[in-house]
Amino acid sequence: MAAAIAVRDAQAGDAAALVALWRELTTTGAGRLPGVPTVPAVEVAVSKHLADPWGRLIVGELDGQVHAMAYLRRAAVSPLHDDTTLTVEYLHVSDAARRHGVGKAMIAEAVAWAEHESCPHLAVVAPAIAREANRFLARLGLGQAGVLRFANTHTVARRLAAEHAPNLLALLSSRRSVIARRAQLARPLPTEPLSYPPEPESAGR
DSSP states (O other): OOOOEEEEEOOGGGHHHHHHHHHHHHTTTOOSOOOOOOHHHHHHHHHHHHTOTTEEEEEEEETTEEEEEEEEEEEESSTTOSOEEEEEEEEEEOGGGTTTTHHHHHHHHHHHHHHHTTOOEEEEOOOTTOHHHHHHHHHTTOOOOOOOOOOOHHHHHHHHHHHHOTTHHHHHHHHHHHHHHHHHHTOOOOOSOOOOOOOOTTOOO
């Protein structure tokens, strides 16, 4: 008898299952993901997503048990185009539910929502090292469009300062102050670009 598969929007009662899925996701080499959240924090997040017309947090059930999750997000395909794209992020199916069609059902839900919202493009974020997942997505016609890298903002700021110029950290600090002052005054952000001091000729790139 075939297993029963269902896909629906996540509810507050799914918080514990979502925490377990996130823990599994972060221990399978999926990259530098944020740490495992608490159940109360997930309950709050789920409520927020239920009220968001541009994003959905969905879960996949196998025989009545939550075994998969994904975040669907609608946005402009680029800053230069009017077309929208639907991006599938944090797609994960538990080890116990692999090869039962749950992943395909999750993608089918994303496609159905994209069609309903007239999104002509679909994107799926998948770890580069997840060979099985990437082969599955490739069979569905999804080609690689880029590599997503993730890091702590403070870490990148420090690396920029170390790699490019000793006084870049001061420039970043000054820029933050300008943005904070503009935000307080509720005025548009400055349009002048952030200028970088010239690097020494011996600096590596």
